Amino acid sequence: MPELPEVETIVRALRPKLIGRTICCAHVFWPRTLAAPQLNEFKKRIQNCKFAEVTRLGKFLVFRLQPQDKSKASSSEFMLLHLRMSGSLSIVRSGLARETHDRAILDLDNQTELRFNDIRKFGKLYLLKDHRQITGKLGPDAILQTPSAEEFFLRLHARKVGLKSLLLNQSFIAGLGNIYVDESLWMSKLHPLSRSDHLTRAQTNLLLQCIIKVLKRAIRFSGTDAGDGVVDFGRNKPKVYGREGLYCPRCKQRAIVRIVVGQRGTHLCPDCQKKSRKRK
């Protein structure tokens, strides 16, 4: 499940291979992958565009494309891609047989292809003149736009929700998914159901530091091995995620438990992560 560190890793790998390449032709094999515009217009507008920038915002991949047709006005196009659960990208030499779950392919001008493969078909592709249309709904990117400690405290206190739900909410902070929320809460010894407006300044400061630490470590390791066989991003192993029944690596007193929070499997140490008492 690609979250911020995995998407960052993908961006870094793709950037040198894509910058300067021109798209010759686009193919979409699963229509619902393309969120906007319609297929005909997508193919027409993306053809002869050159990759000018490869970045990300939250979990969105953001490709800035420069149209090459001299006849057209040459304002940038933005191709946005959200990998959701099972999406992945690869660059292969052209002419190879299509893989089973390939949903879209861009033919490039150097005998290679950019392929989007997505088993579960949840991924979404956009081509937009103004990417703020989509990315404008995102909260600050956890790494690229890290909020100040004060801002973080105030925003947590502006809401009255369970911590985990809020950290998963991309309009609150962008980039965290199920794994890194569980890991960040464990590291900061906070309970996923603690209310966001009950945290002290010390706690919100610590939480912010832990989020940054967890994400940067994962980026350093090119992602996290969730142990689900879907993604193998190296040797960065989670401390609690997917480790139900195993001893907490910090206190070594209690086994990790799994609860459900907002329909998401949630892993925590019942000893380290006590739910904070309600303040009177």
Add this chain to the structure above:
DNA sequence: CAAACTCCCTGTTAGC
């Protein structure tokens, strides 16, 4: 406003 539920999907796994 917050929480709960539904939908989109398919590979994996538990249960019979």
Add this chain to the structure above:
DNA sequence: TGCTAACAGGGAGTTT
């Protein structure tokens, strides 16, 4: 062995 049902989950949308 072979089948079916449950499950996983990001995010948008709907209902309570």
